[in-house]
Amino acid sequence: MGKLSGKTALVTGGSRGIGKGIALRLAADGALVAVHYGSNEAAAKETVEEITAAGGQAFAIGAELGIPGDAAALWAAFDAGLAQYGGRPGLDILVNNAGISLWGKVGEVTEADFERVFAINVKAPFFIVQQGLERLRDGGRIVNVSSGVTRIAFPAITAYSMTKGALNTFTLTLAQDLGARGITVNAVAPGIIDTDMNSWLDDPEARADAESYSVFNRVGTAGDVADVVSFVASDDARWVTGQYLDATGGSYLGK
Structure with a gap:
């Protein structure tokens, strides 16, 4: 029996990258995982297949984020997917992982791009x-995937950094608000992670520079982050x- 057996989890943006790593780990811990995707249904189905092949439980749900009605559409898809799977209604673990990056210093970001990154990373x-x-x-878990750029200044991604700062404040205030229900709310902040979204790491010089940021002289993996999420999602972090x-x-x- 895994430490999350009997629990149901939803991971937004769970089809690729860090989100996939989190989905795989929570499923390995025994949770039934709803793998959310915004547009790449094939990737979500591959993640589900990988989970089920390892003996886990998962189903995919699709909903585009950053548009009007996105939250309602996501929950409608979750409810339908859970019912079709035969799972018990309700949720124990919500991981807000879905997000987009936005490169550009303060003088380079357009208003439309600013609004889009906030719509997906904060409003959703x-x-x-x-x-x-x-x-x-009651007794559930909310985990918000933040970023190390809220602690380390990277002017080239100012607007993106602001969205993660907003998530940190959301985490703090929501934890106070939901404490009476025994629900914990925490933010997990990755650094540079080796995923297909960071294809620039394929450049040996850029990778060496990124590795030098960490005291361990390497870039992180999705599993490194997923293990931390696994902890705060469990009763060990009550x-x-x-x-x-x-x-x-x-x-x-x-x-």
Whole structure:
């Protein structure tokens, strides 16, 4: 029996990258995992197949984020997918992982791009939580995937960094709000992670530079982050809430 046996989890953006790593780990811990995707249905189905091949339980749900009605569409897809799977109604673990990056210093970002990154990275998680509270069981878990750029200044991604700062504040205030229900809310902040979204790491010089950020002299993996999420999603972290867990491999500690 895994430590999350009998639990149901939803991972937004769970088809690729960090989200896939989280979905795989929560399923390995025994949870039934709803793998959300925004547009890449094939990737989500591959993740589900990988989970089931390993003896886990999962199903895929699709909903585009960053558009009007996105939270309602996501929850409708979740309810339908869970019912079709035969799972017990409700949710125990919500991982707000879905997000997009946005490169550009303050003088380079367009208003349209600014609004889009906030719509997906901030507005969507806010209303997903708001509309999911009636489904989230007492004693549940909310995990928001933040970023090390809220601690380390990277002017080239200013607007993106702001969205993750907003998630940190959301984490803090939501933890206070939901504590009476025994629900914990924590933020996990990755550093540079080796995923297909960071294809620039294929450049040996760029990779060496990225590796130098961490005290361990390597870039992180999706599994490195997923293991931290697994902890805060479990009963082991029942006394931890409202926290920012730095999962950057000690990036820039001495600078």
